[in-house]
Amino acid sequence: MIKYIITFVTFMVALSTTAQENKHKFGEASLEEISMKAYPKDSSADAVVLYDYGETNFRYTNNNIFIVLKQHKKVKILKKSALDRASSSVLLYKVGNNEERVFDIKGFTYNLIDGKVVKDKLSKDMIFKEKSSDNYTNHKFTLPNVKEGSVIEYSYEIETPMTLSHNPKMWIFQNDIPVVWSEYRIDIPNIFYYTMLMSGYLPLAINEKKPINIRFAGSDMPGVSYRFVVENGAAFKDEPYITTALDYVSKIDFELASIDWTGVLTKNFSLDYASMNKTLLVDYNLEEQLRKTNFLKNIAKEIKAKNADTLSQWRAAKNYVFSNIKWDGKSSIYSTGLKKVFDKKEGDAGDINLLLTALLREMGYDANPLILSTRSNGYINETYALLKKFNYLVAYMNYYGKDIFLDATDEFADVGVVPTRCLNKKGWLVHPTEARFVSLIPKEQDREYKKAEFVLNEEGELSGKMSFSYAGYGAIRAKSDLKETGQEKYLEKVKKDNPSWSISKVQYSNTEPNNRAMEAAFELNINEHVTKAGNVLYLKPILSNDYAENPFKASERSFPVDFGCSLDETYMANFEIPEGYKVIEAPKSASITLPSDGGRFSYMVRVDGRKINVVSKIQLKKPIYYAEEYLFLKEFFDKIIEKNQEQVVIKKEN
Known part of the structure; x- marks a missing residue:
């Protein structure tokens, strides 16, 4: 049995399964492409993606599994306003010695000079590596001699260890300029069970799926090959009052649900919300951390002694955490250790609001963590549990049937109100027996x-x-x-x-x-x-x-x-x-x-x-x-x- 799920959301329809070839050989640009003066389907476009090809495979080397993405992109520059597209970058993630790597960055610029195609090559001294943060590095490059009328192309390969990320990178078919051809292929060995979510408003021109044999870990094993193509994709026009463009552009995303590698590894991740809930409680130690709250006992007693009514106690708990623990501006859905955060007096949103949850529990209230996706992070899918789509945590109580939210990162959000950045339809209550979705649609105006x-x-x-x-x-x-x-x-x-x-x-x-x-x-x-x-x-x-x-x-x-x-x-x-x-x-x-x-x-x-x-x-x-x-x-x-x-x-x- 082939173990993959594909779900089509918001009008994604597979129009055809007949394979149309549109393969661009790297290092070549046609006279037609270079001579193009405007894009007929969108005369306002200052550039157009002629070709965007991605291919993902799994590689087993030195007892490690790697997810490898190869990308090849070709863009036509139609107007001077698009010259900045000559610059691009590859963002790589790192935790300790576990890091993504990029290989074989190469590129060309094509210009028509005196009726002849002139090709300029991206040289190694045009590629720069810089540290963006503790966990990210950026490999930046700028293609040479780009001018109005140029065609540019580049390609590279990104290798991601599965110990760093279980999931292939999201593939986005749509851009802020028109895309003539966007193609994504992925070959997956049957030992990996992925939830694959396709969303957006552009139809698929090609949607293929076929069984294949994949060379993996020194032997051939059964797998599945997928091919998806969007042809003549319109530019995504950013509009006011949206959460994030990623909620609406046409794309495919992945989350590992389980591994079933006989004799090597069998593990479930987040096949459904019940499994995801268990992962958070056990693997992320949320429930265990909320039991180790003795260091908050005296603070809880003092708050209750000074505040007689329930609402005043809740406000005092929130204000205590806000005043004593500095928010570093980052988000998460867990904590590396509440006592450590308490002593350091600084943490991310997960640290701070999980600490608030613990303090409320120490005060005798049935408080629990509620995870959500902020507006800038995009909507969550209520059908398929993608843990990586959640990026924020608040404290939650159900008090006589009323939803009570508390967030100690925001000084001015009163008890019962989440910050504006959290107003994103629904969150997930992490609970041993009563886990469920909770509406975030506010009653407050x-x-x-x-x-x-x-x-x-x-x-x-x-x-x-x-x-x-x-x-x-x-x-x-x-x-x-x-x-x-x-x-x-x-x-x-x-x-x-x-x-x-x-x-x-x-x-x-x-x-x-x-x-x-x-x-x-x-x-x-x-x-x-x-x-x-x-x-x-x-x-x-x-x-x-x-x-x-x-x-x-x-x-x-x-x-x-x-x-x-x-x-x-x-x-x-x-x-x-x-x-x-x-x-x-x-x-x-x-x-x-x-x-x-x-x-x-x-x-x-x-x-x-x-x-x-x-x-x-x-x-x-x-x-x-x-x-x-x-x-x-x-x-x-x-x-x-x-x-x-x-x-x-x-x-x-x-």
């Missing part, structure tokens, strides 16, 4: 309230006060920004975002960690939101530049719009116009609702003598809007921008 009180003079100048109130995720963001930048730079940003404001005084309140809204109050003059023409004043009553243009510019979209959380914004302004003036025209009220009550925008202007009152309210009631809802969302923002530009016409009476 991003709330913002703006209030303006202004007096308008006959010269068209506005003077008055503007106050901002940030609550929910808005408060977390605003408080974090204020602390990180300081009051002076925070004010500079407000001025930069609103260049017509002349701010004379500012006051902040509720800036400390709590669940209250942060307030920012400004005294200011504004002279660019009113136009004077003779005895007529034209007032734009929406004074901020938050919605100067629509963030959604594409005519269509294939993937969701992910805001992370729902949104509620209210703007209220009162204006007093000069004596002797009268409002002769005001914007009409408007209301637009998204389908299925997904959101609402309302706008209203009321006039009472010399008083003008404006209320604008924007509600996005869902964190995620799917591709089918995109055009409605685009129209929704078009309406907001349209109303924001409308004016109140004020005329001096005779």
